[in-house]
Amino acid sequence: MQVILAKNCGFCRGVKYAVETALSVPAENTFVLGEIIHNPDVIRCISDRGIPTAEDVSEVPEGATLIIRSHGVGREVYATCERRGIRVIDCTCGFVRHTQKIVEEQSAAGKTVVIAGHSSHPEVVGLVGWAHGETLVVASEGEDFSALREKNVALVAQTTFSEERFSKIAENIKKECQKTVEIFRTICYTTIGRQKEARELAELCDAVVVIGGLNSSNTDKLCEIASAGGKFVYRLARADDFEYEKIKIFKRVGIITGASTPDWQAQEVLFKMEENNAEVQATTMQDVVEEMGKEERYKKGQLIKAKIVSATDEGIFVSASGKKEILLKKEEIDCEEYNKEAYAAKIGEEIEVMVVSLNPVELSEKKVRKMKEEEAVLAGIEAGEEFSVVCTGFNKGGLTAELGSYPVFVPAKEIRSGYVKELDKYVGKKLRLKLIEIRKERRKEIIASQRVILEAEKAAREAAKAEKEEAFFNAIGVGDVVEGKVERVTSFGAFVSVNGFDCLAHISDLSWTGVKAVTDVLEIGKRYEFKILKIDREAKKVSIGYKQLQPQPWDLAAEKYAVGDVVHGKVVRIVPFGAFVELEKGIDGLVHVSQISHEWLENPTSVLTIGQEIDAKILAFNPEERKINLSIKALEPKPETVEVKTEGDKPVRAKKASGRRDSKPSEEDEYREWNEGGLGGASIAEMLKLDENSDK
Numbered sequence: 001m002q003v004i005l006a007k008n009c010g011f012c013r014g015v016k017y018a019v020e021t022a023l024s025v026p027a028e029n030t031f032v033l034g035e036i037i038h039n040p041d042v043i044r045c046i047s048d049r050g051i052p053t054a055e056d057v058s059e060v061p062e063g064a065t066l067i068i069r070s071h072g073v074g075r076e077v078y079a080t081c082e083r084r085g086i087r088v089i090d091c092t093c094g095f096v097r098h099t100q101k102i103v104e105e106q107s108a109a110g111k112t113v114v115i116a117g118h119s120s121h122p123e124v125v126g127l128v129g130w131a132h133g134e135t136l137v138v139a140s141e142g143e144d145f146s147a148l149r150e151k152n153v154a155l156v157a158q159t160t161f162s163e164e165r166f167s168k169i170a171e172n173i174k175k176e177c178q179k180t181v182e183i184f185r186t187i188c189y190t191t192i193g194r195q196k197e198a199r200e201l202a203e204l205c206d207a208v209v210v211i212g213g214l215n216s217s218n219t220d221k222l223c224e225i226a227s228a229g230g231k232f233v234y235r236l237a238r239a240d241d242f243e244y245e246k247i248k249i250f251k252r253v254g255i256i257t258g259a260s261t262p263d264w265q266a267q268e269v270l271f272k273m274e275e276n277n278a279e280v281q282a283t284t285m286q287d288v289v290e291e292m293g294k295e296e297r298y299k300k301g302q303l304i305k306a307k308i309v310s311a312t313d314e315g316i317f318v319s320a321s322g323k324k325e326i327l328l329k330k331e332e333i334d335c336e337e338y339n340k341e342a343y344a345a346k347i348g349e350e351i352e353v354m355v356v357s358l359n360p361v362e363l364s365e366k367k368v369r370k371m372k373e374e375e376a377v378l379a380g381i382e383a384g385e386e387f388s389v390v391c392t393g394f395n396k397g398g399l400t401a402e403l404g405s406y407p408v409f410v411p412a413k414e415i416r417s418g419y420v421k422e423l424d425k426y427v428g429k430k431l432r433l434k435l436i437e438i439r440k441e442r443r444k445e446i447i448a449s450q451r452v453i454l455e456a457e458k459a460a461r462e463a464a465k466a467e468k469e470e471a472f473f474n475a476i477g478v479g480d481v482v483e484g485k486v487e488r489v490t491s492f493g494a495f496v497s498v499n500g501f502d503c504l505a506h507i508s509d510l511s512w513t514g515v516k517a518v519t520d521v522l523e524i525g526k527r528y529e530f531k532i533l534k535i536d537r538e539a540k541k542v543s544i545g546y547k548q549l550q551p552q553p554w555d556l557a558a559e560k561y562a563v564g565d566v567v568h569g570k571v572v573r574i575v576p577f578g579a580f581v582e583l584e585k586g587i588d589g590l591v592h593v594s595q596i597s598h599e600w601l602e603n604p605t606s607v608l609t610i611g612q613e614i615d616a617k618i619l620a621f622n623p624e625e626r627k628i629n630l631s632i633k634a635l636e637p638k639p640e641t642v643e644v645k646t647e648g649d650k651p652v653r654a655k656k657a658s659g660r661r662d663s664k665p666s667e668e669d670e671y672r673e674w675n676e677g678g679l680g681g682a683s684i685a686e687m688l689k690l691d692e693n694s695d696k
């Protein structure tokens with residue numbers, strides 16, 4: 001087992017100064033504000049010297065000495081100390097002090113200070129304490145930055161924050177913020193170096209041991225970075241916790257510590273490894289790299305040109321730049337079916353292969369083709385081509401997917417117009433996308449938008465619709481006859497598609513005789529001819545009528561009815577002067593009260609009721625005025641006159657014998673009544689007059 005001790009093991013500069021100070025100042029009446037570092041052994045050491053830890057400045061007695069640790073504190077702590085006569089030994093790290101100044105100055109300039117860090121971390125609490133105005137602490141790039149849209153922003157980082165995450169936060173804030181965003185990369189170089197080394201250890205080793213307090217923020221970051229490539233990370237708060245069993249299967253192990261862990265903790269872990277395994281060989285990263293370089297200096301993902309050296313049943317051996325021969329397994333050769341003989345004939349030819357793994361080096365020719373295909377797709381996408389992917393997941397900020405080996409991210413606001421709340425519903429669904437940008441950090445990430453496609457399509461649809469409508473309105477005029485398909489019906493009419501434009505045929509315009517339901521006349525899905533009744537271009541409304549193209553009942557009445565005909569009908573309305581009788585839908589005739597019976601009637605209701613079916617004779621027929629005058633009594637026998645009396649010089653017709661005719665009048669009667677008593681198309685007034693005269 002090889003063990004690589006990181007160069008950056010042990011205390012960082014700021015922690016070293018604070019610890020050495022606490023270990024050297026006179027202990028009497030001296031306090032440390034908060035744990036001096038996140039390391040229980042060091043805390044115990046200082047406490048054993050007689051320097052207790054005060055959680056708050058209020059716990060420190062007046063006149064005492066107070067050590068301020070490397071994390072720093074807010075402005076108010078200094079003010080309190082001054083007020084209470086407490087002597088301050090300020091061990092705030094120079095990097096932290098620099099960040100505090102930025103916070104103070106930027107907030108004094110009216111900016112909202114965003115701190116990338118963890119809100120409960122003492123350094124961040126201290127930074128907030130230097131602001132004069134609004135601050136916002138954010139821990140990840142997925143947070144909601146919409147509150148910053150209208151703000152001038154200054155972005156700083158907790159000195160131990162992850163570089164990669166800080167960059168993402170900065171990008172997302174820049175995207176959201178419509179005003180100025182000033183970015184201060186305040187992550188200290190010690191942190192940057194340590195994170196870089198953690199990354200390199202993870203690349204070189206099979207497992208990484210990370211030692212640091214469990215509440216140490218910078219140790220958290222080291223673990224996060226070391227495990228990013230899928231390597232095993234064994235985190236320890238202290239060397240005492242180390243168990244060799246956990247790492248015994250690995251061939252190369254790296255050891256790194258957080259900034260508040262003394263380097264002897266790393267040495268102790270190494271010692272424990274050596275105790276358990278006599279073959280443990282301590283080395284440095286440089287030595288390992290040099291050693292590997294003797295064999296190969298490849299990087300994962302690197303493309304190399306290699307010559308075919310030999311062909312075997314397992315694949316072909318290739319050699320690049322005279323280095324040792326490497327087997328290209330037959331499954332990774334870019335061919336339909338591997339044929340040893342065919343490749344034996346190609347010995348000496350050069351092929352391009354990709355390094356897919358190290359220790360041992362493995363190659364693939366197929367992946368070269370795949371990569372080139374993906375690059376071609378990527379070039380098309382960069383040129384503005386639409387592409388589609390299936391959404392595979394989501395996070396707080398949007399949807400995730402993959403295009404070949406490239407991760408794809410669709411920010412929530414780029415999914416469609418408007419706010420998208422339920423991102424989970426998109427998982428498994430196809431997304432049609434256009435590129436916004438390609439983020440080129442450690443791995444290319446495609447940032448894309450579906451919204452731009454949907455909005456462009458909507459705009460195109462609306463433009464086409466407007467053009468079609470314009471053409472439609474230009475082509476039609478009131479009175480035109482058009483053909484349309486009934487698309488849907490409602491209680492008040494039918495919507496009819498005429499050349500793709502929805503027109504309304506109101507229910508009152510469907511039939512001359514009135515209908516109860518639209519479907520009594522029109523059937524959904526069928527085509528009919530309609531007449532254009534009204535055009536409202538501004539409101540984009542067209543009214544059409546169906547009945548206007550149908551004959552009216554009165555148009556045909558002249559062919560059906562004539563004076564003297566006996567007709568059958570139903571009483572549909574009774575008025576004081578008579579009754580209206582429906583002969584057919586749309587054609588009513590009037591039986592005047594005087595034409596109901598030979599007897600005097602006070603009111604038609606004494607003889608007729610609504611709904612009653614009667615026979616009547618047509619006395620008058622005027623189709624132009626749509627009038628038919630009917631008589632019931634004309635079908636009844638005329639009662640005989642009993643006697644005639646004279647009153648003065650006026651003859652008075654005595655009461656006729658009561659009783660109705662119970663049979664139709666004879667043709668002779670009919671002829672006489674028509675000529676003598678008939679009305680022949682007279683008006684109601686004339687009928688009344690005639691009737692009065694006849695009574696007289």
Ligand code: SF4
Pocket residue numbers: 012013014015070071093094095096159160188189190191218259
């Ligand atoms: S990690 Fe960096 S900022 Fe923090 S104390 Fe150490 S040197 Fe200073």
